[in-house]
Each structure stands twice: as structure tokens, then as C-alpha cells.
Amino acid sequence: MVHELAAYERAPDQCHLTPEQLTAALFGPAPALYGHVAVDAGDEPIGFALWFLNFSTWAGVHGIYLEDLYVRPTARGTGAGRRLLATLAAICVERGYRRLEWWMINWNPAAGFYAAIGAEKMDEWVPYRLSGEALHGLARQVAAAPTRPSA
Numbered sequence: 001m002v003h004e005l006a007a008y009e010r011a012p013d014q015c016h017l018t019p020e021q022l023t024a025a026l027f028g029p030a031p032a033l034y035g036h037v038a039v040d041a042g043d044e045p046i047g048f049a050l051w052f053l054n055f056s057t058w059a060g061v062h063g064i065y066l067e068d069l070y071v072r073p074t075a076r077g078t079g080a081g082r083r084l085l086a087t088l089a090a091i092c093v094e095r096g097y098r099r100l101e102w103w104m105i106n107w108n109p110a111a112g113f114y115a116a117i118g119a120e121k122m123d124e125w126v127p128y129r130l131s132g133e134a135l136h137g138l139a140r141q142v143a144a145a146p147t148r149p150s151a
Contacts, residue, residue, distance in 0.1 A: 032053075036088070046072050051066045062097050069085065
């Protein structure tokens with residue numbers, strides 16, 4: 001379904017996740033990724049939520065960052081997405097986490113659904129990403145820099 005999500009978001013060529021990678025991330029010796037799967041009455045998967053912990057230095061507690069939420073087109077409007085989000089909200093409340101956060105592609109029609117459940121659009125925060133050569137170039141600076149500032 002991750003590849004279905006990539007196709008929905010008009011970027012199928014950017015998704016390189018393999019079943020082995022996902023299995024290792026979810027079930028390896030020190031998992032840092034968590035997931036929930038929604039199934040229909042016949043036990044067929046119809047949606048998923050993949051998430052990990054973040055931390056608010058201001059609140060002093062963890063939160064959940066929802067990396068991906070996807071419901072197959074045939075199951076949209078059935079409440080599967082709401083139940084997946086409600087499950088994550090319940091985990092937050094149970095564990096004392098203060099936030100459930102995610103990004104959404106700007107043309108996603110789910111914006112209305114998110115607003116209806118009380119999610120706030122965070123217009124004042126701008127996402128940044130460091131990847132590819134820029135990531136590697138910055139990383140190379142560690143090897144080139146002294147380990148302690150000189151006096």
C-alpha cells in the first residue's frame with residue numbers, strides 16, 4: 001500500500017521501499033517505526049498508518065509524528081482513516097504525549113476531513129529537508145572540522 005500512496009501522491013518513481021526494509025523497520029531489534037493496519041470485514045487490508053516518536057523540547061514530552069496515512073480509494077468514507085487517527089490519538093492520551101502531528105501535500109482533499117476532526121493547519125511553520133548531495137556535503141564537514149574548537 002505504500003507504493004499505492006506514492007502513486008496517489010503523483011510520485012511513484014520516488015518510492016523505493018521494499019517489503020524487507022519495511023519489515024526490518026517495524027520488527028527489527030530496535031524498531032523506531034510503528035504501524036497500524038485497517039482491515040475490512042474479510043480481513044483484507046484497506047489502510048495503514050506509519051508513525052514514529054518525536055519530542056517537544058517546549059512541552060518536555062514525546063508526541064507522535066504520523067509519517068503516512070493511507071486508505072485505499074474503495075474504502076474511503078468508511079471511517080477507516082478516522083479510526084486509524086483515533087487509535088494514534090488514544091496512544092497519545094494513554095502515554096501522556098501532547099501532540100499528534102503530520103504533514104499533508106497541499107492538494108490533498110483530506111484537508112476538509114482533518115479540519116473536521118479539529119486538526120490545526122500550521123501555516124507559520126515551514127518544513128525543511130536536507131537530502132542527497134546537500135546531506136552528504138554537510139556530513140563531510142564533520143571529518144574536515146576539528147573535534148574541539150581551538151582557543
